[in-house]
Amino acid sequence: MLNRQGRPSAPEAGSAGAGFTTWTGHRGLAHEEPLSFEQGAKGRTAVDLPEIPKVADRLGGLAREGEIGLPGLSEPQVVRHFVRLSRQNYAIDLGVYPLGSCTMKHNPRLNEKLARLPGFADLHPMQPMATIQGALELMAQLGGWLSKLTNMPAIAMSPAAGAHGELCGLLTIRAALEARGDKRKRVLVPESAHGTNPATAAFCGYTVDPIPATADGRVDLEAFRKKLGSDVAAVMLTNPNTCGLFEREIIEVADAIHAAGGFFYCDGANFNAIVGRVRPGDLGIDAMHINLHKTFSTPHGGGGPGSGPVALSAALAPYAPLPYVVQEGDKFRLVEETEGEAKPFGRLKGFHGQMGMFVRALTYMMSHGGDGLKQVAEDAVLSANYIMAALGDVMTAPFEGPCMHEALFDDRFLKGTGVTTLDFAKAMIDEGYHPMTMYFPLVVHGALLIEPTETESKEALDEFIGALRHLAERAKAGDTARFTGAPYLAPRRRLDETAAARQPVLRWTPAQ
Numbered sequence: 379m380l381n382r383q384g385r386p387s388a389p390e391a392g393s394a395g396a397g398f399t400t401w402t403g404h405r406g407l408a409h410e411e412p413l414s415f416e417q418g419a420k421g422r423t424a425v426d427l428p429e430i431p432k433v434a435d436r437l438g439g440l441a442r443e444g445e446i447g448l449p450g451l452s453e454p455q456v457v458r459h460f461v462r463l464s465r466q467n468y469a470i471d472l473g474v475y476p477l478g479s480c481t482m483k484h485n486p487r488l489n490e491k492l493a494r495l496p497g498f499a500d501l502h503p504m505q506p507m508a509t510i511q512g513a514l515e516l517m518a519q520l521g522g523w524l525s526k527l528t529n530m531p532a533i534a535m536s537p538a539a540g541a542h543g544e545l546c547g548l549l550t551i552r553a554a555l556e557a558r559g560d561k562r563k564r565v566l567v568p569e570s571a572h573g574t575n576p577a578t579a580a581f582c583g584y585t586v587d588p589i590p591a592t593a594d595g596r597v598d599l600e601a602f603r604k605k606l607g608s609d610v611a612a613v614m615l616t617n618p619n620t621c622g623l624f625e626r627e628i629i630e631v632a633d634a635i636h637a638a639g640g641f642f643y644c645d646g647a648n649f650n651a652i653v654g655r656v657r658p659g660d661l662g663i664d665a666m667h668i669n670l671h672k673t674f675s676t677p678h679g680g681g682g683p684g685s686g687p688v689a690l691s692a693a694l695a696p697y698a699p700l701p702y703v704v705q706e707g708d709k710f711r712l713v714e715e716t717e718g719e720a721k722p723f724g725r726l727k728g729f730h731g732q733m734g735m736f737v738r739a740l741t742y743m744m745s746h747g748g749d750g751l752k753q754v755a756e757d758a759v760l761s762a763n764y765i766m767a768a769l770g771d772v773m774t775a776p777f778e779g780p781c782m783h784e785a786l787f788d789d790r791f792l793k794g795t796g797v798t799t800l801d802f803a804k805a806m807i808d809e810g811y812h813p814m815t816m817y818f819p820l821v822v823h824g825a826l827l828i829e830p831t832e833t834e835s836k837e838a839l840d841e842f843i844g845a846l847r848h849l850a851e852r853a854k855a856g857d858t859a860r861f862t863g864a865p866y867l868a869p870r871r872r873l874d875e876t877a878a879a880r881q882p883v884l885r886w887t888p889a890q
């Protein structure tokens with residue numbers, strides 16, 4: 379039975395926990411945690427503040443008239459509240475986090491140590507240039523590594539995530555087209571693309587024209603060629619694509635879009651599969667974002683603050699957004715205004731980007747070195763193929779042959795079991811795992827997309843494979859309720875995910 383908040387209610391007599399007649403909502407060491415607003419007392423604070431003298435006109439008539447409405451909590455209450463909440467979550471520090479396309483890999487502690495150095499952690503973006511020389515040099519160095527790894531001459535550092543990088547890339551392309559008086563209208567996007575690709579193109583005012591996939595999960599080159607025309611601004615292609623496959627005809631795609639006068643945007647979310655082995659600039663790519671929180675191991679942080687620098691070709695470099703770092707002799711300068719030959723399309727953020735992520739990413743690069751990064755890609759691909767091979771007899775793969783860094787399965791192995799991809803994913807929670815990405819990419823029916831990354835040991839992979847094998851066998855054996863009712867062992871059961879996405883309640887309103 380479920381209580382008001384959707385978690386299992388007190389054990390029934392005769393079950394584990396027999397003898398309880400009342401129930402607090404806590405389960406073992408997992409507490410049922412009220413909102414911070416529902417705890418504490420009016421006027422309580424975690425720090426002692428001096429009495430602020432009342433000066434009538436201090437705020438020019440803008441002084442607050444009512445209550446501020448913050449919860450009154452002591453320091454231990456605050457600490458416990460957030461620690462208790464964190465214990466209800468899954469995390470990369472708890473176990474394998476197989477979300478495909480998201481690259482949830484270990485965040486090395488060395489990165490954290492360096493990011494916490496006071497010289498980096500205590501900087502303020504409005505400090506005078508002379509006092510932030512080290513930070514600017516670090517940004518220039520990180521840009522240099524990205525430029526070398528992509529073989530692309532310019533790097534826009536300010537985007538705050540992959541999707542923000544896509545926006546940066548398409549605005550740069552639009553500026554380059556407008557500079558030559560070319561008002562193109564269409565952007566071609568493969569059907570398998572991540573949702574942010576068409577969303578970005580539409581946001582920039584383009585019509586999105588989908589490119590179909592071939593039976594082997596790749597872009598249909600002939601269909602793509604047929605869609606080209608003088609109104610096509612760009613193609614947005616992901617490589618390796620979201621089916622975890624390398625787009626073998628990528629050079630033909632680049633040649634064709636260039637011949638048609640358009641630009642080639644590459645979604646670089648999956649760069650971790652090819653870093654050190656393939657340089658996107660060599661493939662004819664004009665713009666590509668790199669999610670530092672995927673390839674270069676910086677934390678995801680619940681959607682931000684991330685970092686999505688964009689590598690640009692020589693044709694697009696002049697249109698890169700402000701601000702950017704230049705080196706003049708042994709000094710570094712953040713360019714904030716249009717100068718010289720540059721024609722920046724504008725700026726994406728108030729400041730220069732996520733310094734904490736820059737420090738972590740550069741630490742990761744320098745601690746691996748060029749050969750180490752190449753091995754990152756090789757190990758990520760090896761791990762995914764290991765999973766693919768180990769589960770090939772109990773789960774079904776939509777495409778033949780080896781994969782890149784992600785193992786993709788469809789739901790044919792669940793046919794006739796009464797278990798859906800969603801049920802299967804929820805049952806993984808009861809086995810102690812975060813579910814894999816499900817129902818994406820859209821071109822595969824009931825997709826289950828697993829990205830193990832290079833940071834998992836063979837033992838961890840074997841344990842994970844064991845859990846999936848067990849579940850696949852249980853589903854086929856008719857143990858349906860185990861799936862349709864899952865998760866049984868989580869702090870919350872099945873939530874209304876549609877309402878959560880479409881009508882999110884993001885604000886607490888006090889009871890009247």
Ligand SMILES: Cc1ncc(COP(=O)(O)O)c(C=O)c1O
Pocket residue numbers: 479480539540541542572574616620645647648669684686
């Ligand atoms: C293929 C692909 N493109 C773009 C994005 C968007 O990146 P971000 O989450 O950094 O905005 C993602 C994120 O998962 C992705 O997997």
